[in-house]
Amino acid sequence: MRIKESNVVVKKPRKNMLRIALLFPSTYEASLSNLFVHMTYYFLNKYPDIYVERFTLSNPQRSLETKTLLKNFDIILASLPFELMYQDFIKILILNGIEPLREVRGLGKPLIIAGGPAVTANPLPILDIVDAVIIGEGERSLKELSKLAPYKDRPKEMLENLMSLSEVLSGWYPKDEVIKYYVEDLDREFYPIIQIQSDVKPVYGKGFLMEVSRGCPHLCPFCLETHVFYPYRFRSYDNVKKIIYEGLKENSLNRVVFYSLSFFDYKYSVKLLEDLITNGISFNVPSLRLDTLSNEKIELIKAGGQKTVTVAPETLSDRLGCLIRKRFSYELVKEVVKCILSKGLNVKLYFIIGLPGEGLNDVMLIPKLINEVIKELGIKGKRIHVTVNPFIPKANTPMQYYPMERTESLRNKMKLLTNLLPRDVVDVDTYDPRWATIQTSISLGDRELGKLLVLWAKYGGGLSGWRRAVKELSYDVSYVFKHRDPYTELPWSFIDLGLTKYLSSSYLAISKCID
Numbered sequence: 365m366r367i368k369e370s371n372v373v374v375k376k377p378r379k380n381m382l383r384i385a386l387l388f389p390s391t392y393e394a395s396l397s398n399l400f401v402h403m404t405y406y407f408l409n410k411y412p413d414i415y416v417e418r419f420t421l422s423n424p425q426r427s428l429e430t431k432t433l434l435k436n437f438d439i440i441l442a443s444l445p446f447e448l449m450y451q452d453f454i455k456i457l458i459l460n461g462i463e464p465l466r467e468v469r470g471l472g473k474p475l476i477i478a479g480g481p482a483v484t485a486n487p488l489p490i491l492d493i494v495d496a497v498i499i500g501e502g503e504r505s506l507k508e509l510s511k512l513a514p515y516k517d518r519p520k521e522m523l524e525n526l527m528s529l530s531e532v533l534s535g536w537y538p539k540d541e542v543i544k545y546y547v548e549d550l551d552r553e554f555y556p557i558i559q560i561q562s563d564v565k566p567v568y569g570k571g572f573l574m575e576v577s578r579g580c581p582h583l584c585p586f587c588l589e590t591h592v593f594y595p596y597r598f599r600s601y602d603n604v605k606k607i608i609y610e611g612l613k614e615n616s617l618n619r620v621v622f623y624s625l626s627f628f629d630y631k632y633s634v635k636l637l638e639d640l641i642t643n644g645i646s647f648n649v650p651s652l653r654l655d656t657l658s659n660e661k662i663e664l665i666k667a668g669g670q671k672t673v674t675v676a677p678e679t680l681s682d683r684l685g686c687l688i689r690k691r692f693s694y695e696l697v698k699e700v701v702k703c704i705l706s707k708g709l710n711v712k713l714y715f716i717i718g719l720p721g722e723g724l725n726d727v728m729l730i731p732k733l734i735n736e737v738i739k740e741l742g743i744k745g746k747r748i749h750v751t752v753n754p755f756i757p758k759a760n761t762p763m764q765y766y767p768m769e770r771t772e773s774l775r776n777k778m779k780l781l782t783n784l785l786p787r788d789v790v791d792v793d794t795y796d797p798r799w800a801t802i803q804t805s806i807s808l809g810d811r812e813l814g815k816l817l818v819l820w821a822k823y824g825g826g827l828s829g830w831r832r833a834v835k836e837l838s839y840d841v842s843y844v845f846k847h848r849d850p851y852t853e854l855p856w857s858f859i860d861l862g863l864t865k866y867l868s869s870s871y872l873a874i875s876k877c878i879d
């Protein structure tokens with residue numbers, strides 16, 4: 365891949381330098397939109413005795429910076445925000461001649477460390493593949509990594525140093541309890557003012573990535589991010605402004621890409637957007653919580669140059685809204701969607717199907733609402749985008765106790781729903797229930813799953829590779845479709861995200877919504 369980048373860190377590799385491969389097993393475009401990649405890259409590269417170089421699916425064997433082979437690094441630091449990235453991660457190890465199973469590989473170089481929301485919620489499936497997992501936010505472990513250059517040829521000592529942190533877990537040194545790390549005061553932490561700029565368009569478009577807050581105050585019981593990044597924290601207005609204006613200048617940009625959950629819960633969001641508009645700076649806000657929107661905020665989004673507003677009602681059923689703590693009335697959703705469209709903006713809507721207790725009448729509310737909006741506004745051309753995802757129970761969320769709906773039933777619901785949407789006006793994306801089932805298998809998987817993941821990768825990944833690996837290992841994935849008991853410990857219960865007791869009590873509370 366031929367790419368032209370600026371702000372790349374160029375160093376002359378030296379013998380005593382700790383060389384870290386920052387591996388993001390997704391597309392290069394996605395890596396550009398990932399704040400953790402920029403943060404790790406610039407934080408660790410501040411140190412003269414450390415050189416961090418990048419790898420993605422587009423350059424799985426040689427680093428972007430010096431074209432060094434992956435296997436020649438001292439440490440591989442893998443960012444695994446989603447479960448399905450595990451297969452590409454393992455495929456990259458195999459492609460590079462690195463044995464994927466930890467015990468077969470032995471404790472040596474490169475030391476393989478993984479982090480990210482998916483592994484934080486449940487590290488078990490990956491525990492016998494990597495040497496260590498970072499549970500929670502990476503800031504403290506990055507500081508620890510920055511001290512490891514003197515041990516670069518002693519992987520055991522590097523690992524032992526990391527193990528002193530309560531958030532680091534390793535199959536080499538079992539621990540009874542692992543406590544998630546989170547940053548208490550975001551204003552006091554390093555922020556990547558300089559970010560990689562490329563002639564390739566990042567997934568969210570070119571712009572300065574700005575994280576105004578971390579976590580989300582809503583704690584919707586199905587949402588992985590809110591639990592992994594609990595508690596909700598935010599940066600001060602002055603600090604955010606300082607970072608933005610410095611970042612825009614240093615990177616020669618005139619657009620901000622906000623990077624936070626439920627952006628309008630940030631108490632200075634409106635003031636901040638008004639300031640950017642006054643100064644002629646455009647911006648992009650991510651998916652929004654519907655009840656945080658208003659006519660004025662939609663106007664601001666439009667004035668900031670955004671063409672599409674993304675909202676995630678997830679369901680239009682009152683019962684199911686109560687269950688997932690997103691209880692927006694049918695009329696409110698309709699009003700917000702109409703308000704967005706009537707301003708000439710496009711709308712992107714996220715829905716979940718297969719929620720516990722869901723009936724066909726709940727699902728049919730989705731095409732009903734869309735068709736009413738189209739009729740009432742007389743819309744022509746594709747301005748409504750609907751994404752339908754199956755419900756995926758995630759470990760370390762209150763909905764981890766619920767089963768996933770069967771593939772066939774999900775497929776039927778999706779078919780019925782999409783057939784009722786006028787395709788000349790509505791773009792519909794559905795997430796294949798078979799992939800969703802694999803994702804759930806990983807999300808709720810135990811340590812045994814590691815072997816299956818490796819075999820799956822050896823068979824080239826994909827749906828057929830998964831089926832083949834499951835069959836060959838006689839692996840029982842039926843747990844995906846079973847209820848879990850809220851009164852018993854789950855395999856990943858030793859991971860302390862600070863919400864241990866809350867998970868089962870919240871489950872018991874929300875389950876009353878569908879009794």
Ligand code: SF4
Nearest residue numbers: 580583584587590625
């Ligand atoms: S509002 Fe959105 S980000 Fe926040 S907890 Fe709910 S689903 Fe997650």
